[in-house]
Amino acid sequence: MSGTESALSIVVAGGGTAGHIEPALAVADAVRAARADTRITALGTARGLETTLVPARGYTLELIPPVPLPRKPTVDLLKLPTRLVRSVRRTRAILDAVDADVVVGFGGYVALPAYLAARRGLLRRRTAIPVVIHEANASAGIANKIGARFATRVLAAVPGSGVRNRGAQDADVVGIPVRASIADFDRAGLRAQAREYFGLPAEGPVLLVFGGSQGAKSLNDAVSGAARQLAEAGISVLHAHGPKNSLTVPQFSDAAPYVAVPYLSRMDLAYAAADATICRSGAMTVAEVSAVGLPAVYVPLPHGNGEQELNAKPVVAAGGAVLVSDDGLTPDYVADDVVSLLTDSDRLAKMSRGAADVGHRTAASQIAGIVLDIAAKNRSAHENSRGNR
Structure with a gap:
């Protein structure tokens, strides 16, 4: 025209x-x-x-x-x-x-x-x-x-x-x-800036945890309950626990801090700082996490019509994520399975490629x-x- x-x-x-x-x-x-x-x-x-x-x-x-x-x-x-x-x-x-x-x-x-x-x-x-x-x-x-x-x-x-x-x-x-900001995202290029922004170490694995805009108590309890094992494995944590929740986590390692915040206003930098995430699997969350190629542990909401599990399945099938039930995400699961994932760089790289393959930028x-x-x-x-x- x-x-x-x-x-x-x-x-x-x-x-x-x-x-x-x-x-x-x-x-x-x-x-x-x-x-x-x-x-x-x-x-x-x-x-x-x-x-x-x-x-x-x-x-x-x-x-x-x-x-x-x-x-x-x-x-x-x-x-x-x-x-x-x-x-x-x-x-x-x-x-x-x-x-x-x-x-x-x-x-x-x-x-x-x-x-x-x-x-x-x-x-x-x-x-x-x-x-x-x-x-x-x-x-x-x-x-x-x-x-x-x-x-x-x-x-x-x-x-x-x-x-x-x-x-x-x-x-x-x-x-x-x-x-x-997600469609044009360069996760590797923003890594240093993102880690400095959140006070995370420049080197070593980082786990991102978030449960939506209001947080998720089950995610909060499971990950904070494994704080010691995460720190001992050299894994730092960036955890958005939700504005209506409170979370106080002891610092078990200066080299691998546990950074807990009510809300993440810069999700782009959060994605860039992380090597993997534990989160819900709402459609928008799955879309963004996949688009930036971030390996994920998806924990669908335990109620509703099961759509969150369906949202995650294509990424799981592509090798970009794993699916865990809400009651299956326990401190023991985090200490064992999540620590194993975050300390396996080859597996993380493979999952990152799998997630990006199903992402739509x-x-x-x-x-x-x-x-x-x-x-x-x-x-x-x-x-x-x-x-x-």
């Missing part, structure tokens, strides 16, 4: 958890990098992390009423129709106000109202707005399964997620979009290209339609 034409307008819907927000923002960043004049609007709710994360990345956030989708018959299920209509109406008003050319959804509470608000005929909408859906998890959520039935394009992180396009074909596999730019193409075609079609009236 020429510079005299109006900017395209793209709406991203991925609120609630970081697993929905980060892919949305990664695509938004890639869209902006490809075409700086694009108008980008993010949808969210007042209860989600997006109220902090979206403005911090420089994007406009519009709030809509949340629509939880109960998995079991409850009182909330009876309230669902009213909540959904209210949320769809508010979302439609936003789409009209920003003259949206395409809606890009990543699942969660925010996505379903966005998909429905974009449909032709619903609440008297005369023309449809194209919808692009991305499913990050190995097991698709309800919102994306519904939206995929009328979406223009359906994308997924891995094969067999259960989300299909209008022709009942599996989604196109593109991986999970990760932020540019270009997913954000690939999705951005798809979205911009659909948006441009939709804008052109509308302008031609107006010109023929």
Whole structure:
């Protein structure tokens, strides 16, 4: 399109958890990098992390009423129709106000109202707005399964997620979009800077431990319980225990310190400092850890629908990670199996290659290209339609 034409307008819907927000923002960043004049609007709710994360990345956030989708018959299920209509109406008003050319959804509470608000005929909408859906998890959520039935394009992180396009074909596999700092990551090149930043020794193995934004008590207990054995093996630890948890660990070795912090604001440097990680296996975590080629011990959440275990399995199959159950991660396991891993440089190198082989560094730019193409075609079609009236 020429510079005299109006900017395209793209709406991203991925609120609630970081697993929905980060892919949305990664695509938004890639869209902006490809075409700086694009108008980008993010949808969210007042209860989600997006109220902090979206403005911090420089994007406009519009709030809509949340629509939880109960998995079991409850009182909330009876309230669902009213909540959904209210949320769809508010979302439609936003789409009209920003003259949206395409809606890009990543699942969660925010996505379903966005998909429905974009449909032709619903609440008297005369023309449809194209919808692009991305499913990050190995097991698709309800919102994306519904939206995929009328979406223009359906994308997924891995094969067999259960989300299909209008022709009942599996989604196109593109991986999970990760932020540019991860996509362009040089783990070896940042190693010295990263270790100095966290006060870790320049040489010797480092174990990174984190359990998501709130931490994970089982990970905290297992790794801190093996602090002595880790130190005696010369392994330093960088451990994000979560802002609501407290963790005091004795220092058993000045040469191999145990650095415990509530939260890691520089995950890129944390990845660079480490030789392996123990962490949960949410879709975004697996995407980033794999993209940077970091060997992992994945410990899926013990509840839910088992999607975290499914997220990790492709990396395990490629030799880039091992999978341990939540109750299987004990101080003894860390003292034996994890110490054995961190002191075997050949095995670490092999796992690093395996993780990198399944990582997708270009997913954000690939999705951005798809979205911009659909948006441009939709804008052109509308302008031609107006010109023929």
